[in-house]
Amino acid sequence: STVATSAEGAQAFPIPDNVFAETVTEVRHYTDRLFRFRTTRPASFRFRSGEFVMIGLPNAERPVFRAYSVASPAWDDELEFFSIKVPGGPLTEYLQKVKIGDTILMRKKPTGTLVIDALLPGKRLYLLSTGTGVAPFASLIRDPDVYEKFDEVILVQTCREVAELAYARELYDEVANHEFLGELAAGKLRLYDSATREPYPRQGRITDLIDSGKLFSDLGVPPFDPATDRAMICGSMAMIKDTKDRLEHFGLVEGANNAPNTFVVERAFVG
Ligand code: A2P
Numbered sequence: 001s002t003v004a005t006s007a008e009g010a011q012a013f014p015i016p017d018n019v020f021a022e023t024v025t026e027v028r029h030y031t032d033r034l035f036r037f038r039t040t041r042p043a044s045f046r047f048r049s050g051e052f053v054m055i056g057l058p059n060a061e062r063p064v065f066r067a068y069s070v071a072s073p074a075w076d077d078e079l080e081f082f083s084i085k086v087p088g089g090p091l092t093e094y095l096q097k098v099k100i101g102d103t104i105l106m107r108k109k110p111t112g113t114l115v116i117d118a119l120l121p122g123k124r125l126y127l128l129s130t131g132t133g134v135a136p137f138a139s140l141i142r143d144p145d146v147y148e149k150f151d152e153v154i155l156v157q158t159c160r161e162v163a164e165l166a167y168a169r170e171l172y173d174e175v176a177n178h179e180f181l182g183e184l185a186a187g188k189l190r191l192y193d194s195a196t197r198e199p200y201p202r203q204g205r206i207t208d209l210i211d212s213g214k215l216f217s218d219l220g221v222p223p224f225d226p227a228t229d230r231a232m233i234c235g236s237m238a239m240i241k242d243t244k245d246r247l248e249h250f251g252l253v254e255g256a257n258n259a260p261n262t263f264v265v266e267r268a269f270v271g
Contacts, residue, residue: 020106024098031163036082039104047110049074049143050136054107057094063105064090067269069135073142082135113264114232118257122230125150128243129157133234133268134168141175147184154190158206160197210246224250231263240265
């Protein structure tokens with residue numbers, strides 16, 4: 001096994017054989033609560049867009065691992081992650097201090113339910129997220145497969161503050177301006193974001209926007225229809241439960257990898 005530089009830089013620990021040790025290539029802080037980082041990608045690491053992996057730091061004899069959705073698409077030669085900063089969090093307290101050149105540990109097996117294969121074919125795909133729950137969707141909206149399978153892809157993100165919406169806005173622009181994704185996504189990808197604790201053109205929780213019908217009228221689409229619409233949900237436990245209730249009210253049914261249906265859910269991970 002090799003030896004890595006820790007986030008603190010002071011001490012180095014051996015890297016276990018069952019994990020990849022990757023190098024941080026970019027770090028970007030959006031707010032005092034959110035940041036993203038990119039790392040090198042092991043040649044042998046394969047995943048499906050929307051899946052998550054266990055991430056840790058080589059700064060302890062027994063590293064703390066937390067689940068992180070891979071935010072980059074399957075074709076990207078780097079990996080991207082979007083993270084919350086939890087004060088005193090066993091991992092994020094240290095992870096938020098990573099710098100270019102630091103080592104990140106990654107368990108070798110990706111998994112997760114927010115994958116296109118867990119949905120039945122449909123016309124309109126809703127990607128419903130709050131906060132860092134947008135991460136798996138950052139991967140999916142950069143995957144050409146999504147645009148081959150759906151006529152319309154609606155990325156929804158609600159955050160407390162306007163500054164927290166910047167990551168998804170940037171992604172949307174990146175896709176729109178990308179040399180080959182741009183063409184695939186043109187007329188298909190739509191961004192619908194809202195803030196709950198600051199003034200913004202669209203305000204309120206996703207659940208309230210569904211209940212009032214404002215989500216649909218703003219988008220100019222009919223309400224959720226299990227015949228045509230598919231959805232993925234990623235947020236806090238409470239957000240998942242409340243959003244799932246709405247989808248079920250409209251007749252959508254939760255699916256899984258081994259039993260595809262009209263919507264799937266996954267918790268946005270914290271640590
Ligand atoms: P609110 O500001 O009204 O709490 P958090 O950072 O706490 O995970 O919240 C991210 C976003 O998710 C916030 O805009 C928050 O709204 C919203 N939210 C929190 N709980 C729910 C829920 N049960 N259903 C829908 N949205 C929620």
